[in-house]
Every structure is written in C-alpha cells, then in structure tokens.
Amino acid sequence: MIGRALPARTPEEIARLVRALGTHRYVAGRLLLVHAFVLDALAGSLSQQDMQELREALLWAESTLADRGIDRDSRDERLWRRATERELATALSVLWSNEPIGLSARSRLADHLRSIDAEPSEPTPAACLFDEAAEDDVFPLLIDAGWELLPLALLDADRHRGAIEAFGDRLAFDCAKLEEESAGEASRASGAACHLQELPAVGPLELLHGAEHGILRAPLVLWTHGNETYHDYVLRGVLRAAKLD
Numbered sequence: 748m749i750g751r752a753l754p755a756r757t758p759e760e761i762a763r764l765v766r767a768l769g770t771h772r773y774v775a776g777r778l779l780l781v782h783a784f785v786l787d788a789l790a791g792s793l794s795q796q797d798m799q800e801l802r803e804a805l806l807w808a809e810s811t812l813a814d815r816g817i818d819r820d821s822r823d824e825r826l827w828r829r830a831t832e833r834e835l836a837t838a839l840s841v842l843w844s845n846e847p848i849g850l851s852a853r854s855r856l857a858d859h860l861r862s863i864d865a866e867p868s869e870p871t872p873a874a875c876l877f878d879e880a881a882e883d884d885v886f887p888l889l890i891d892a893g894w895e896l897l898p899l900a901l902l903d904a905d906r907h908r909g910a911i912e913a914f915g916d917r918l919a920f921d922c923a924k925l926e927e928e929s930a931g932e933a934s935r936a937s938g939a940a941c942h943l944q945e946l947p948a949v950g951p952l953e954l955l956h957g958a959e960h961g962i963l964r965a966p967l968v969l970w971t972h973g974n975e976t977y978h979d980y981v982l983r984g985v986l987r988a989a990k991l992d
Contacts, residue, residue, distance in 0.1 A: 748945070749975065750879070751982065752966040754991045758840035758849075758958070761967065763989040765839065768894055768944065768969075769832035771988065772906060773981050776895040779835050780827040783811040784819075785889050785954065786834070788856035789841055792848040797837055804834050812859075820863035826887070835892060842954050845961030853955055860951050863887070871956040876965040877947040885950035893945035896981060899924045899974065913980035923974050942973030944981075 755764040769777055786801075786808035793801065807828055811817060817825050828834075841852050860866040865887060875881075899920070902911055914920040927941050947953075947968055957963060971978040986992040 748943075748970045748972045749978075750968040750970055751978075752968055754986070755967055755989070756963045757961060758843045760989070760991060761843065761963070762836040762840035764967075764985070764991065765836040765892075765946075766832050767985045767988040771981065771984055773896050773910065774894055775897045775901075777832075778891075778893055779830040779832065780888075780891040781830040781835060781838060782887055782889045783808040783826050783828065784856055784859040784887065785838050785842070786828065786830075787812055788852045788859065789838060790855070792841055792852040792855075793837070801834055801837060804828060804830065819859075820865075822887070827891075835890065838890070839949075843958035843961070843963065845958070849961075856951075857955060860887075860955075865951055867951045867955060869956065871952050873964040876953055876957055877949075877968060879947060879968075879970070882948040885948050888948055888950055889954055890946070890949035893943055896942035896944065896973065896977065898941050899927050899977065909984070910977060910980045914976055919976075923976065927974065942977060943971065944978070945970045945972075 753764060755761045769779075781804075786804050789801065790805055790809070798805070811826065811828075812819065814825075817823050819826070830838075841848055842856065843849065844852075857866050897907070904911065911917075911920050914923060930941060947970070949957075957965070969982070971982075983992065
C-alpha cells in the first residue's frame with residue numbers, strides 16, 4: 748500500500764475530508780468501524796443538531812456498554828458500530844477540537860479507557876501517532892475506516908469519464924484494466940478489493956493526544972492499494988470537494 752499525506756490538520760478540515768472520501772461517484776463500498784467508547788464519549792458534547800443526527804449511534808453506544816454480556820476489555824466485535832461518514836466525521840472533529848466540547852469528550856473517553864487500564868501515558872511523541880508499524884498492537888482499536896473504489900472494468904464511459912481520461916489515452920486505460928483483471932484473481936482469493944483507500948488505525952494515543960490546540964500533531968495519511976493513476980485522480984477530486992486543494 749502507498750501512504751499519501753493529507754493536508755487536513757484542523758477538526759473542520761478532517762470532518763470535510765471524511766465526508767468527501769465517502770460521497771463521490773467512485774465509491775463502491777465502505778467499512779467504517781467506531782468503538783462504543785468513542786460514540787459514548789460524545790454524549791453531552793454535541794450541538795442539538797448533531798445530537799439529533801447521531802441519536803441512533805449514541806443510543807447504540809449506551810446500550811452496548813450497558814450489556815453485561817459484552818466484555819469491554821476485549822476485542823469483541825459487538826463493541827464496534829458500522830458507522831456512517833457523518834458519525835465518523837463528527838467523532839473526529841469533536842475529539843480533536845480545542846473547544847470545551849472537545850475537552851469534555853476526551854475526558855469522558857479517558858474515563859472509559861482508564862476503566863480497562865488502557866489510558867495512554869503522557870507525553871506522547873508525535874512520531875508515535877498514526878504509526879502503521881504498530882497498528883496490530885493498538886488496543887482498543889477505536890476507529891478503523893476504509894473505502895473500496897469501483898473496479899476500472901465497471902467505470903461508465905460517461906459517468907466516470909474523468910477517471911478514464913486521467914490515464915491519458917484509451918490504450919493506457921485498457922492496459923490498466925487488464926492488469927486489474929490479473930490482480931483481481933489474487934484479490935478475490937484473499938477476499939481483498941482491487942482498489943482501497945484506508946485511514947490509519949486510530950487508537951487511544953491518537954484520539955487523546957493527537958491534536959494540540961486544535962491542530963493535528965502528525966499528518967493524517969491515506970493508505971491506498973490499487974492503480975496509482977486512478978487513486979491520484981479520485982484523491983484530487985476528494986481534496987477539491989473538501990476545499991483542501
């Protein structure tokens with residue numbers, strides 16, 4: 748996979764970026780997992796509009812954490828919610844905010860983590876944040892988000908003209924489709940998609956200490972798998988939509 752540093756550093760920029768990653772015409776699917784600790788930490792820290800829009804997610808978190816049949820100090824899959832871009836964007840923007848709502852949400856999240864002896868110690872070097880080499884050791888994994896792009900073979904000549912033309916000529920695009928077809932057999936065998944975009948694993952270090960004065964202390968990286976020309980084109984559109992170009 749290739750890491751692409753993103754220019755989003757403030758909570759507002761990150762929220763726009765997350766929404767843009769999931770709302771363009773090349774998205775084929777998504778898997779956005781948000782831990783119950785994260786959603787419950789937002790309770791009491793949202794505007795009335797956000798409370799209404801995230802009502803279902805907040806109720807889910809409350810009932811999940813109240814379920815004595817679910818061990819909080821575990822990797823039980825029932826602790827994660829398949830979230831929407833709206834829910835994920837709100838969670839990140841609030842928890843990385845320097846406003847009172849951010850301080851309140853981080854305090855509530857820290858309480859949850861302390862209850863399972865998973866609160867990280869301070870200070871946290873910026874180099875430790877979003878460390879892909881340590882992703883397997885993140886516990887609890889608080890946010891895991893990724894998007895699958897449409898295969899090149901399914902792009903429509905009119906609807907997806909921009910991505911097709913990004914290859915320069917039809918021959919180059921057709922060659923890329925052939926390469927995709929060859930790689931697709933291995934991808935299908937492993938259960939993976941041909942073209943993926945993934946945010947880094949987000950754990951306690953990132954959510955509690957990832958931002959300082961409302962600015963991320965380390966760049967957010969988008970990890971991509973698949974054709975580079977295709978990803979370059981899609982990402983340029985995402986950054987324009989998020990007003991980050």
